[in-house]
Amino acid sequence: MKVAALDLGTNTFLCLIAEGDKNGITKVHKDLVQVVRLGQGVDKTGEFHPDALIRARACLAEFKKEMDAQKVDKILAMATSAARDAKNGKELFKIGEDLGIPIEIIPGEDEARITYQGGTVGLEGKDKVSLIVDVGGGSTELIVGKANQILFAESLNIGAVRLTERFVTVQPIPAKEQEGVTQFASSELDKVLGEIRKHKVERIIAVAGTPTAIVAVEVGGFDEKKVDGYFLSKERLQFWVKEFAQTSVEEKKTKYQLGGRADIIFAGASILLAVLDKLSMNGMYVSTKGVRYGVALEMLQTP
Known part of the structure; x- marks a missing residue:
C-alpha cells in the first residue's frame, strides 16, 4: 500500500x-x-x-x-x-x-504514541528508556518510552514560534530577552521533571526541524544519512544557542542556510538545551523521523 x-x-x-x-x-x-x-x-x-x-x-x-x-x-x-x-x-x-x-x-494520547513510534523508526536499542523531545512551533511534546510501551507523555506550551513571538523583539537578541525564553522554558519543564526522572531516562532523542537544522549546520548541509542518528553534545548545543542569539536573522539565513527557521531557531535550541540541563544529560541523538x-x-x- x-x-x-x-x-x-x-x-x-x-x-x-x-x-x-x-x-x-x-x-x-x-x-x-x-x-x-x-x-x-x-x-x-x-x-x-x-x-x-x-x-x-x-x-x-x-x-x-x-x-x-x-x-x-x-x-x-x-x-x-x-x-x-x-x-x-x-x-x-x-x-x-x-x-x-x-x-x-x-x-x-494518540499523539504521544504516534510521535514515539515515528521518532524511534530505524533506531537501535529500543529496550533503552528513551525520552523523545519534539519541539514544535507552538508546543513541545515529551514522551518517555521503552520498546513499544509509553511510560509518560506530556505536551507543554513551549514552542519555537510561541516563545519567539512572546519574548523576542529584535535579533541579535538582547540578554534580557534571551533570559525570558530560557526562564519560561525552564519553568514549564519543571512541571513534568519529577515524572520524567522517575523513569530513569537512558537517552534523549530529539525530532523535528530544530535539531535536524542544527545538525545540518554542524555537518555542512542537510544529508539524511549524516543527520539521522547524530549525537548532538550539550557543549555544541550551548555553542549554537549562543551563536543564534548573537546573529541577525539575515546572518542565520545566509551563513547557516536556516531559511524560514532562522528567526525561531534560537528559541527552539534553547528549549532543547533546557531539557539537557534539567536532566543533567551530556547530549541527545537526533532523528529525522517523527x-x-x-x-x-x-x-x-x-x-
Missing part, C-alpha cells in the same frame, strides 16, 4: 509518501517539507492569520499534486498545537476538504 502521511505543524508542514504493509515502511518515495508558519500570531490573537491560511492552502495544493502523481492509496493529515488553539481552526479543515486531504486533530512516520505506520497497520 502507498500512503501519504502529513504532519501539519505550527511552523512546518511535512508530507511523507511511503510504501509498506502492516509490518512497517518498506520504501520512501517522497519526503516533502515547507515552512508555512501556520501559527503566526496565534499566541496573541487566538486565531489563524489570513496570510497563514493562504500559505497553508498553497502548500497543501502542492503536496496534493505530488500525491496524485504518486497515485497514493490513502491520505491522512494530522494537525497539532496550532489547530487546537485557533478559534477559526475550521478554516484549516475547510482547506483540507477542498483539496481532498482529510485532516484530523491528534488526540493527546510524527509523519508515525502517521504512515498508523495507516499501514490499520485496515
